[in-house]
Amino acid sequence: xxxxxxxxxxxxxxxxxxxxxxxxxxxxxxxxxxxxxxxxxxxxxxxxxxxxxxxxxxxxxxxxxxxxxxxxxxxxxxxxxxxxxxxxxxxxxxxxxxxxxxxxxxxxxxxxxxxxxxxxxxxxxxxxxxxxxxxxxxxxxxxxxxxxxxxxxxxxxxxxxxxxxxxxxxxxxxxxxxxxxxxxxxxxxxxxxxxxxxxxxxxxxxxxxxxxxxxxxxxxxxxxxxxxxxxxxxxxxxxxxxxxxxxxxxxxxxxxxxxxxxxxxxxxxxxxxxxxxxxxxxxxxxxxxxxxxxxxxxxxxxxxxxxxxxxxxxxxxxxxxxxxxxxxxxxxxxxxxxxxxxxxxxxxxxxxxxxxxxxxxxxxxxxxxxxxxxxxxxxxxxxxxxxxxxxxxxxxxxxxxxxxxxxxxxxxxxxxxxxxxxxxxxxxxxxxxxxxxxxxxxxxxxxxxxxxxxxxxxxxxxxxxxxxxxxxxxxxxxxxxxxxxxxxxxxx
Numbered sequence: 196x197x198x199x200x201x202x203x204x205x206x207x208x209x210x211x212x213x214x215x216x217x218x219x220x221x222x223x224x225x226x227x228x229x230x231x232x233x234x235x236x237x238x239x240x241x242x243x244x245x246x247x248x249x250x251x252x253x254x255x256x257x258x259x260x261x262x263x264x265x266x267x268x269x270x271x272x273x274x275x276x277x278x279x280x281x282x283x284x285x286x287x288x289x290x291x292x293x294x295x296x297x298x299x300x301x302x303x304x305x306x307x308x309x310x311x312x313x314x315x316x317x318x319x320x321x322x323x324x325x326x327x328x329x330x331x332x333x334x335x336x337x338x339x340x341x342x343x344x345x346x347x348x349x350x351x352x353x354x355x356x357x358x359x360x361x362x363x364x365x366x367x368x369x370x371x372x373x374x375x376x377x378x379x380x381x382x383x384x385x386x387x388x389x390x391x392x393x394x395x396x397x398x399x400x401x402x403x404x405x406x407x408x409x410x411x412x413x414x415x416x417x418x419x420x421x422x423x424x425x426x427x428x429x430x431x432x433x434x435x436x437x438x439x440x441x442x443x444x445x446x447x448x449x450x451x452x453x454x455x456x457x458x459x460x461x462x463x464x465x466x467x468x469x470x471x472x473x474x475x476x477x478x479x480x481x482x483x484x485x486x487x488x489x490x491x492x493x494x495x496x497x498x499x500x501x502x503x504x505x506x507x508x509x510x511x512x513x514x515x516x517x518x519x520x521x522x523x524x525x526x527x528x529x530x531x532x533x534x535x536x537x538x539x540x541x542x543x544x545x546x547x548x549x550x551x552x553x554x555x556x557x558x559x560x561x562x563x564x565x566x567x568x569x570x571x572x573x574x575x576x577x578x579x580x581x582x583x584x585x586x587x588x589x590x591x592x593x594x595x596x597x598x599x600x601x602x603x604x605x606x607x608x609x610x611x612x613x614x615x616x617x618x619x620x621x622x623x624x625x626x627x628x629x630x631x632x633x634x635x636x637x638x639x640x641x642x643x644x645x646x647x648x649x650x651x652x653x654x655x656x657x658x659x660x661x662x663x664x665x666x667x668x669x670x671x672x673x674x675x676x677x678x679x680x681x682x683x684x685x686x687x
Contacts, residue, residue: 201681202608202630202659202671207362209314209336209350209668211307216263217369217460218270220277221302234300235281241296242286250291256298263303265368265454271297306346306369306460307338310640312662315477315584315649317489319351319456320510328356330653333456333511334660335475335491336668337648339640345471347461347493349511352670354653360670363457371462372448377515378408379442382560386520387441397425397434414442440466444495444504444518456511467502467518468495475506476530476648478585483535492519492529492542503529521562522546523554529562530585530649532593536618543568543586543595549579551597551611553619566619568595569611575601575628576609583608584649586618587657591679593618594657596629598646606644607631608661612682623682630661630671639664 224233244252261267275297282288288296319331334350351363385402404417418435425431444467450459463469477491491506495518503524508514519529523544530543540556544565552565571577576599583596593613598606607628614620632645642664650659657678659671 200628200630200633201625201677202657202673203358204633205358205360205670205672207352207360207670209311209334209362209365211309211311211667212365213305213308214263215307215338215348215365215369216303216305217371217462218264218267218301219304220274221300222278234278237299238278238281238296241292241299242283242288244292244295246289246291249289249295253291253295253298256295260303263368265370265458268294271295271301273297274300304340306340306348306462307336308340309343310339310665311336311348311668312339312640312644312665313337313474313646313648314350314660314662314668315475315491315647316352316651316658316660317477317479317649318651325353326356328654330354332651332653332658333477334668335477335648337474337662338460339665343471344463345473345496346463347472347475349456349459351456354658356654358656358672360658360672365457367455367458369458369460370450370454371460372450372514374464375447375449376411377445377447378410379414379445380517380560381405381407381409383445383517383520384438384441386559386561387518388438393430393434393437397421397428397431398438400425401435401438411442414439441518443467444502445516447513447515449513452512459511461506461514464516465495467497467500468504470498471496472504474527474648476528476582476584477506478531478533478649480531481534490531492531494527501527503527519562520560521554521557522564523552523562528581529554530582532586532618533588537616541618543582545579545581551580551582551595568613568619568621569597569624571599573599573626575599575605575607575631577601578604583647583661586613587650587652588615589652589675589679591615591675592622594652594678596647596650596657596659604643605632606646608645608647608659610678610682612679621685623679623684625678625682629673629678630659632663636663636669639666641665 271294275293315335316332319333332352336348338346338348353361473494475491475493480490489508495502495504503519523546526546528545532541544554551569554562554565578600580599586593586595592615595611608630610625612623647661656674
């Protein structure tokens with residue numbers, strides 16, 4: 196550690212593991228503009244194989260790769276179905292031939308071949324079998340593979356007693372779960388519609404006709420019932436396509452109950468996130484009745500645009516994903532408060548790209564323009580500041596872990612303290628860094644970065660997972676009393 200760091204590093208670390216692979220669809224020479232594609236020629240060559248050869252090749256493929264994946268035959272069958280339109284209509288393929296086609300249209304992808312970074316940490320749903328002073332934690336990971344494609348993975352650790360931290364084994368076949376449609380929310384659809392290109396008459400008529408919750412079939416039926424004179428407007432089809440795009444961002448992912456958390460992968464499933472799901476900030480939230488569940492914000496990236504999306508889960512087994520709307524959701528780094536404050540649903544954000552702000556969710560499910568909390572001011576944060584996860588509730592107020600960027604794009608982490616009842620008031624701050632990149636942490640995919648997406652409070656200490664140079668994940672800890680004592684009151 197450096198001499199200025201307050202947080203004490205703990206021994207364990209999570210490093211990228213290229214053995215952690217999933218199976219993706221692979222289409223050789225995706226050149227559909229050509230009359231005869233490489234994919235079609237490949238299928239023709241497979242069809243020329245006799246049945247014994249086909250069966251033998253399939254058996255050998257399953258022997259070599261089956262142990263690395265969960266139900267690989269089902270994946271091959273699914274991939275065959277996705278390319279079935281390329282098979283001649285009069286062909287009658289055996290089951291072995293279909294699975295072999297699926298195998299040739301599949302490839303392995305190492306989800307964290309390039310890096311693993313930017314973790315957040317929440318209490319695990321399973322707290323059984325622990326000793327006094329221990330807490331089982333669920334850790335979300337940003338996994339980066341070939342092409343800088345990010346997905347969300349998980350790990351498990353046991354914190355305590357004292358400053359001990361033990362990481363659970365991460366071996367075993369990964370699963371991307373089962374993706375399913377969900378019923379869309381009319382208020383979120385309305386909040387996502389903006390811009391001069393939309394036809395207000397068409398969108399208003401659609402929104403008035405749709406129920407509060409609707410599925411894709413109900414949406415299309417509502418379109419079919421639009422008055423004929425609206426169908427003839429020049430902007431109608433563009434408006435309807437924009438409304439379809441807004442609803443396509445909603446989906447759910449479910450994993451088998453017996454699949455351990457560390458083998459679950461949230462993989463991009465929509466156009467909005469086709470180039471990655473980045474920097475998930477998980478938090479356990481408590482509702483008005485005392486019940487708890489999990490929420491997370493993450494950045495969906497399509498290669499050109501970034502959008503803030505929300506993950507909701509009761510048990511970290513089924514995840515429902517929806518977009519976030521409003522001015523505060525227009526940039527990276529939103530982080531939800533774990534409970535309403537004064538009847539308000541609040542989040543931290545950085546809508547201007549450089550200042551930490553506080554935003555409120557209005558009645559129309561829109562995150563409003565933020566109130567500034569903390570702007571770049573000190574030497575280690577002059578480029579920009581941002582949050583490092585959801586606020587942590589303490590008896591002293593809300594602790595907000597933050598990061599700042601200094602010269603040579605050198606990152607440092609620090610902390611703010613917000614008023615318990617009026618979080619728009621910063622009542623104290625750490626004048627210097629809490630954590631900086633140590634000598635052994637400066638090298639990586641993105642040098643000189645220490646970054647977290649969320650820590651937690653356990654046994655009167657703040658436990659902090661952090662990404663080091665976008666390569667590996669380390670852990671640090673600081674007693675709450677030590678952190679509070681090091682803070683200085685702010686002037687108002």
